[in-house]
Amino acid sequence: MTHLLSKVFLVFGGCMFAAMAHAQTKELLVPTVFEAGHFYATPTARTGYTPRLIVDTGGAGFGGLYALRRDIVSRLGGTATTCKLPDFKVDLVGGISFRTGAGLPSVTQPRPCGADAVILDADAGVKAADGMLGAGYLSHFIWTFDYPAKKLLVEPQDWHPDPHAVRVPLSFVHNQNGERGSDFPAVTLMIDGEPVPLLFDTGATAFPTPAGLTAQHIPAVKGEGVTSYIIKSVFEKWHAHHPEWRIIENGDSLIQGTRLIEVPEITLGTQRVGPVWFTERPDRNFGPERMSLWMGQTVVGAAGANLYGRFRITVDYPHEALWIDSSCQTSGSTYICQHG
Numbered sequence: 001m002t003h004l005l006s007k008v009f010l011v012f013g014g015c016m017f018a019a020m021a022h023a024q025t026k027e028l029l030v031p032t033v034f035e036a037g038h039f040y041a042t043p044t045a046r047t048g049y050t051p052r053l054i055v056d057t058g059g060a061g062f063g064g065l066y067a068l069r070r071d072i073v074s075r076l077g078g079t080a081t082t083c084k085l086p087d088f089k090v091d092l093v094g095g096i097s098f099r100t101g102a103g104l105p106s107v108t109q110p111r112p113c114g115a116d117a118v119i120l121d122a123d124a125g126v127k128a129a130d131g132m133l134g135a136g137y138l139s140h141f142i143w144t145f146d147y148p149a150k151k152l153l154v155e156p157q158d159w160h161p162d163p164h165a166v167r168v169p170l171s172f173v174h175n176q177n178g179e180r181g182s183d184f185p186a187v188t189l190m191i192d193g194e195p196v197p198l199l200f201d202t203g204a205t206a207f208p209t210p211a212g213l214t215a216q217h218i219p220a221v222k223g224e225g226v227t228s229y230i231i232k233s234v235f236e237k238w239h240a241h242h243p244e245w246r247i248i249e250n251g252d253s254l255i256q257g258t259r260l261i262e263v264p265e266i267t268l269g270t271q272r273v274g275p276v277w278f279t280e281r282p283d284r285n286f287g288p289e290r291m292s293l294w295m296g297q298t299v300v301g302a303a304g305a306n307l308y309g310r311f312r313i314t315v316d317y318p319h320e321a322l323w324i325d326s327s328c329q330t331s332g333s334t335y336i337c338q339h340g
Helices: 004-010 070-076 210-216 232-241
Strands: 028-030 032-035 038-041 053-055 066-069 079-084 089-094 117-120 131-133 142-146 151-155 166-169 186-191 194-200 228-231 247-252 258-263 266-268 271-273 276-281 301-303 312-316 321-324
Touching: 066 070, 070 079, 070 089, 070 117, 117 131, 166 186, 210 247, 210 258, 228 232, 232 258, 232 276, 247 276
Parallel strands: 053 131, 066 117, 194 301, 228 276
Antiparallel strands: 028 151, 032 038, 038 053, 066 131, 079 089, 089 117, 142 151, 142 312, 166 321, 186 194, 186 266, 228 301, 247 258, 258 276, 266 271, 312 321
8 A cells, every 4th residue: 555545535435345246166366476575466368468466455446346557458458438426437447358267356246337447547656566456356355365375365255264263353434234334454453552553454565765675674676565554643652652662764765754663562463473664654644534534443554464474364354354374483583473
């Protein structure tokens, strides 16, 4: 998640299509590449073109639609159209088909104007990809992000977690009828003895400077890696309470002067993980007129793949839960997790 405004706008109306969308009976391996902590779906269109679509739980889309850059539409054999919905108009694309065995799972429920994807304009913040599988598309399935194996799987409708898996609640905004109002999941971490509500964001992207890269020890490709975000006011609070927590000035290049802070330990469900680096973001990015507007609660940042990127995790949208494989490893003097 790098461009909040586009994501917030494009998810509007996602509550119209909240149910599971297919009759899948077995696990499906999605074609992907794994790069610097991010999954990119790589389906092959019948035209022969293979797009790179970042898999981003905090990303754009609505009503079962994924998102594509405008300049990619013709390469996929799609047709752009303007769709008139009750409250707004939006540019969509239809007519995309993929080669057998090399496509994406299909959302079979009715979609806006029968389209496949929503069109992203050039300023939508998608730089290293042709588009994204965002919140409005992902929410129609159960997804397993197997980070150690670098595989992305769609689970069948009757999927059940391993008995030893750790359950972490995901929360969504609901209307008075209990229907989901948006598809952005929130997750609560415990940090320094306090609950910290965050967007669950597999697409949270770092743009580390040389100093940031050296401190975090993260892989980066074309200047991009993974991170978690925290708003400036919470960053300042942590620093005031814990001056010993390391800070890197000018650690990220997306916004000039961005700092990084190293949190020694966070708790996710019953898993303790640390250390974890957070990238500073302006309070307004997650404020009541932006991200928090769509979350049904105030969120103060985003939990990215640097938190859970060494686990096999399953995002169970129908049951609003995150499941974490409880097998843990250590690396040198740094622990990845341990049971509480």
